[in-house]
Amino acid sequence: MNMKRTLNELVRAVVDEAERNPEFARRIEEALGLQEKPKKPVLSRASHRRAPAALDPVELARRGELELRARLAELNLEQLKDVVADYGMDPGKLVLKWKTADRIIDRIVEVSIGRARKGEGFLSSGSPRSE
Structure with missing residues (x-):
């Protein structure tokens, strides 16, 4: 075969x-x-845990980068870090140490667009090619 x-x-x-x-x-x-994967129920969060994200960056990325960037620009530095933490966008634990909102926004946009586009190759609008 x-x-x-x-x-x-x-x-x-x-x-x-x-x-x-x-x-x-x-x-x-x-x-x-x-x-989106269902959120796990929040059991008593330890005091060192971050707050839940104020928005869903992947859903916003599906609507377009401009809308995502505009909504992220409305958030303060701590809220941006909450998004990064809540959506697992910092596996190396470096982003949460960054001090500039623009740098964090760029990281959120990069990861969110990648996640929003995940699987698009399987959803092409054309019919399968035949040999």
Whole structure:
């Protein structure tokens, strides 16, 4: 079996299962970044934890970079850091040490656009090419 046929059969099997199983479809959408992961319930946060994000940067990124940047510009430095922390945008724990809002906004925009576009390659509007 060639690679193209194997991949086509795999995709067909995933689509068939997603059509039959709403929970599976939700998990696929979540994995592709088409649906946000549900927030875990907040159990008593320790005093050293940051506040929840004031906005959803990935959803705003889906509407466009200009809108995302405009909304981020309304936030103060601590609120920007809350967004970074709440959305896991600082795996190396460096961004939270930054002192300039513009630098933090650039990082949020970069990560949010990447997440908003995740999976777009699977959603191209054209029909699959045939060989």
